[in-house]
Amino acid sequence: MRIAVTYEDGAVFQHFGKTAQFKIYDVNGDRILGAQVVDTNGAGHGALADFLKREQVDILICGGIGAGAQTALMNAGILFRGGIAGGADAAVQAYLDGTLAESSAGCCHHHGEGHSCGHHHHGEGHSCGHHRHEGGGCGHH
DSSP states (O other): OEEEEEEETTEEOSBGGGOSEEEEEEEETTEEEEEEEEEOTTOOHHHHHHHHHHTTOOEEEOSBEEHHHHHHHHHTTOEEEOSOOSBHHHHHHHHHHTOOOOOGGGEEOOTTOOOBOSSOOOSSSOBOSOSSOOSSSSSOO
8 A cells, every 4th residue: 555645845835825845754554664755747746647657656744734635635546534633654654553543623624614624525524524423433523
């Protein structure tokens, strides 16, 4: 599995569409096998989903992400976790450990659109893109 993180100076960069770099992790089970930092070469918003697909990324961890980027990622078959802050390495390890907490502040909602943090919808209303919700959801309310 490959996990990409919007990346700047060791931390999760907070605006998906303006990220200049991704740190891409190769993962097996709950272990990080290796990682590399790749430049986006100025690709913005819609092109970033294609960029990640070419890099064979399965999951994206990011800060803020808008509805258009969420749709582009879903269309590319890439799951994502938005609203993440802090160190990139720590975020990936927390994801692997099942303890990565999302923040609704990372989702860029526009004028009352449905609640989504960029994961595939499984039902109505609230979706954080997980196939299951543990511990009462993801902290959105």
